[in-house]
Amino acid sequence: MPDNQRVVILNFGGQYCQLIARRVREAGVYCEALPHDTPIEKIRAANPIGLILSGSPASTLGPDAPYADPALLGMGAPVLGICYGMQWMAHHLGGAIESGTAREYGRVTVRFTKNTSGLTQSMPDGASCWMSHADLVTREPEGFAVLASSDNCPVAAMADPSRKLYGVQFHPEVTHTERGRDLINGFLYNICGASGDWSMESFIKQKITELRERIGGGRVLLGLSGGVDSAVTAAILSTAIGGQLTCVYVDHGLMRKDETEQVREVFEGHFDLKLIQVDASDLFFSRLEGVTEPERKRKIIGAAFVEVFAAEAAKLGGQGGIEFLAQGTTYPDVIESGQAAGAAVIKSHHNVGGLPANIGFKGLIEPIRMLFKDEVRAVGERLGLPEQLVWRQPFPGPGLAIRCLGEVTRDRIAIVRASDAILREEIAKAGLARDIQQYLTVLTGARSVGVMGDGRTYENTIAVRAVTTDDFMTSDWARIPYDALARISSRIVNEAPRVNRVVYDITTKPPASIEWE
Ligand code: XMP
Numbered sequence: 001m002p003d004n005q006r007v008v009i010l011n012f013g014g015q016y017c018q019l020i021a022r023r024v025r026e027a028g029v030y031c032e033a034l035p036h037d038t039p040i041e042k043i044r045a046a047n048p049i050g051l052i053l054s055g056s057p058a059s060t061l062g063p064d065a066p067y068a069d070p071a072l073l074g075m076g077a078p079v080l081g082i083c084y085g086m087q088w089m090a091h092h093l094g095g096a097i098e099s100g101t102a103r104e105y106g107r108v109t110v111r112f113t114k115n116t117s118g119l120t121q122s123m124p125d126g127a128s129c130w131m132s133h134a135d136l137v138t139r140e141p142e143g144f145a146v147l148a149s150s151d152n153c154p155v156a157a158m159a160d161p162s163r164k165l166y167g168v169q170f171h172p173e174v175t176h177t178e179r180g181r182d183l184i185n186g187f188l189y190n191i192c193g194a195s196g197d198w199s200m201e202s203f204i205k206q207k208i209t210e211l212r213e214r215i216g217g218g219r220v221l222l223g224l225s226g227g228v229d230s231a232v233t234a235a236i237l238s239t240a241i242g243g244q245l246t247c248v249y250v251d252h253g254l255m256r257k258d259e260t261e262q263v264r265e266v267f268e269g270h271f272d273l274k275l276i277q278v279d280a281s282d283l284f285f286s287r288l289e290g291v292t293e294p295e296r297k298r299k300i301i302g303a304a305f306v307e308v309f310a311a312e313a314a315k316l317g318g319q320g321g322i323e324f325l326a327q328g329t330t331y332p333d334v335i336e337s338g339q340a341a342g343a344a345v346i347k348s349h350h351n352v353g354g355l356p357a358n359i360g361f362k363g364l365i366e367p368i369r370m371l372f373k374d375e376v377r378a379v380g381e382r383l384g385l386p387e388q389l390v391w392r393q394p395f396p397g398p399g400l401a402i403r404c405l406g407e408v409t410r411d412r413i414a415i416v417r418a419s420d421a422i423l424r425e426e427i428a429k430a431g432l433a434r435d436i437q438q439y440l441t442v443l444t445g446a447r448s449v450g451v452m453g454d455g456r457t458y459e460n461t462i463a464v465r466a467v468t469t470d471d472f473m474t475s476d477w478a479r480i481p482y483d484a485l486a487r488i489s490s491r492i493v494n495e496a497p498r499v500n501r502v503v504y505d506i507t508t509k510p511p512a513s514i515e516w517e
Contacts, residue, residue, distance in 0.1 A: 002206050002370075004197045007031040007188065008048040010038070011335070012066045012084050014055030018335055020082065020173045022372055023184050024052070028196035032370070033335055040069045050078045050192035053085025055171065059135050060084065060091040061099050078164035078191045080119075083133055086158070086167025093141035093165075095155075102152040104131035107176055110156045112148045117159040118190030119166050120147050122182035129156070129170035130177045136169060164191065200378045204236070207367055211240040218323040220365060221316060223309055224249045224275070226263045228392055229328030229368065232376050235271060235383040236367045237326060242272035246322065248312045250305055253281025254399030254413060257421040266389060276316075280308045281410075288401065288408040294517035297408065301398040325361040329369050330376055393438045394472065402517040405445040411497075416443045418496040419462045423488055427466070430484040439466035439478070441492070442505075442516045450500035459500035462492055467514055475509040 007024050011017045011033045024031040033054075034043065043051070051072060058065055066084075070092040073079060081089040087097055110129045115121040129150075137155040140146055144165070148157035157168045166187065172180035188194040220237060224230050224247040237245045247267065251260050260277065267275050287300050316322050368376050380390040400416045401408045419441040427433055446461040464485075469475035480488075489502040505512070 002030055002198075002203065004030040004202065005049045005194060006046060007050045007052060007192065007194075008043055008046055009033040009052045009054060010036045010043075010068055010072075010085070012036045012054050012056035012068070012088070013058065014082075014084060015057075016082075016171055016173050017054040018332060020052055020054060020184075021331070021335075022374075023173045023181060024188065025198060025372060025375065027181070027185050027188055027194070028198050029188050029192075029194045030198040036066045036068045040071050040075070043072060044075060048077050049194060050080065050187065051075070052187075053079065053081040053088060055083035055085060055132070058084065059099055060087045060097055061135065073163075073165060076164075078187070079166065080187045080191075081165075081167040082173070083169060083171060084135075086169055087135055087137055089165060089167050090137040090141055090155075090158075093144075095137055095141035095144070096139035097135055098138045100134045102136060103134045104150070104152050105133075106131065108150045108152075108170070110148050110150045110153075110170060112157070114145055114147045117145075117147060117161055117166065119159060119168075119186050120157055120183060121190075122179050122186060123148070124179065127178040128176070129172075129180075130174040131170050133169060137167070166191070200375060200382055203371070203375075204239075204379060204382060207236060208240045211237065211365070211367060214363075215241055215244065215324060215365070218244065218362075219321070220245050220324040220326050221313055221322045221361075222247045222326040222328075224263060224267070225328075225397070226255065226259050226389075226392075227328070227395060228373075228376060228380060228390060229330055231266070231328075231385055231389055232380040232383070233326055233328040233367055234267060234273065235380060235385055237365070238271040238273045239383060243274065245273040245326075246316060247273055247275050248309060249275065249277045250308050250312075251277060251279050251281060252284040252301065252305065252399060253279075253410070254284065254301070254401045254408075256395065256400065256424075257417050262389070266386060270384065276312060278308060278312060280304070283308065285408070285410060290407060292406050294402060297401050297517070298398050301401060305397075323362040324365050325363075326365040326367070329366045331370055331372050334369060391434070396515060402515050403440055403442045405443060405516060412443055415460060415462070415497055415499060416441060419443075419492045419499065422491045422495060423464060423466075426484060426488045426491065427480075430481070432478075432480065432484070435468070436466050436478045436480070437469045437475075438472070438514060439464070440515070441465070444503075444516070448501050452500065457500045459498050461501045461503060462496065462499050463503050463505050463516070464488060464492075465505040465514065465516070467509070469509075469514075472514065473509075475514055477504075477506045477508065480504075 021033050107128045108131045112123045112125045136153050140155050140158045144158045144160045146155050150156050159166045172183040377390050404412050404416050442463040444461045444463050450457045466478040467475035468478050492502050
């Protein structure tokens with residue numbers, strides 16, 4: 001745990017918990033999200049400068065109302081309840097809650113009538129705020145002042161400064177709320193006394209000391225995938241312990257053009273570590289022979305990856321022992337894994353992460369476990385990783401296999417790889433790389449008739465997919481200018497093998513997903 005000032009966010013299961021955490025970090029304050037029923041002693045032990053209670057899909061009046069210990073309201077640390085968090089607070093302090101009579105969803109005009117609290121002083125009267133609730137507080141608990149209201153919501157914000165308890169019915173963490181960031185900053189700086197001591201420099205310094213202490217003279221093994229998370233994990237470990245770090249890069253033959261070479265160049269040239277690259281493509285292609293079902297492809301690739309990695313680890317272990325295994329787990333993975341129970345499995349992601357516990361390591365090291373993606377990138381930049389790696393778009397663990405509909409063979413992967421390289425070049429040339437969060441090509445499996453020269457062709461159809469998105473959970477298709485699309489299409493048909501047709505995917509997510517498989 002970093003020794004910065006810290007805010008604890010109690011997660012009641014609301015969809016915006018992660019967003020609250022990001023806003024607090026962006027404001028320069030370290031925070032952690034804990035489950036709502038975390039024992040009070042554990043919260044006290046974290047010595048928070050403030051607590052934030054998140055929203056929830058549940059009702060405080062329902063039988064399944066998520067529990068939290070009401071004693072946290074008297075801990076001494078300031079508390080900000082957001083949506084359900086405020087209702088929970090009001091419920092436990094003797095306020096009145098009403099259920100489901102006046103739902104509000106979307107942008108709502110909120111009248112800020114009192115601003116003596118340090119919380120809402122930057123909110124303009126009549127600010128547009130994001131609401132998403134069925135229940136509401138109809139009477140504030142004793143000792144509280146009402147700071148704001150809307151047409152449907154008599155208590156849109158409330159405060160009891162003497163007990164340092166605050167609540168807002170709207171969502172200041174959502175960008176649609178006007179001056180929402182200022183409200184969060186008001187809570188942190190005016191009420192909790194934050195000093196803004198969370199920065200990537202302080203993180204790197206502390207983490208390096210901590211890693212040196214924990215690892216001592218031991219050796220560490222890390223799987224490098226070429227993605228941002230494992231690259232930053234490698235960079236930070238190499239800075240901390242240099243040659244005690246061994247990285248294994250498994251080339252499954254499903255990488256994009258030049259990716260394997262780039263990993264070697266970056267890490268062998270600029271970082272002190274041992275890099276082992278394993279060409280396991282024969283194994284992967286033979287296991288994938290005849291397989292067309294997307295989830296089976298993922299399972300086969302995940303299992304083969306673990307097998308190859310574990311074999312390398314065993315070999316290295318035989319040469320004198322490696323005590324620690326490192327992984328590039330990030331904070332969204334941590335928050336989600338505590339939450340995902342019961343969620344429908346659309347695609348089995350993260351299939352490459354699960355190594356068997358029995359490959360014999362003394363400990364697991366996850367240096368970026370508490371960081372969000374933008375923080376991971378900032379750390380990577382400060383540690384000297386090249387821009388194209390730090391800003392690399394997400395690339396699925398199973399690689400090009402899930403962009404090759406139908407059977408995965410070397411020839412078919414070559415078509416996807418060539419078209420993908422052309423797309424990436426043209427997007428960069430058009431200056432669109434930072435505006436489109438993910439872009440890719442898909443070998444659709446459809447063949448169609450065309451003419452080339454004087455002859456008839458019956459060849460492959462490539463689909464181009466390019467999306468804009470904040471979080472990859474929902475996305476829109478990118479409005480790439482026609483001229484750029486024209487160049488992409490003509491180059492793919494001319495330069496990629498056996499393609500005579502290119503189509504552009506204009507579906508949002510949902511209902512489609514970003515990848516085709
Ligand atoms: P979908 O296709 O579900 O993708 O809209 C959302 C994001 O997840 C990536 N993705 C994967 N990442 N293993 C991964 O590590 C996978 O099996 C996988 N499938 C999809 C996808 O590229 C997008 O960024």
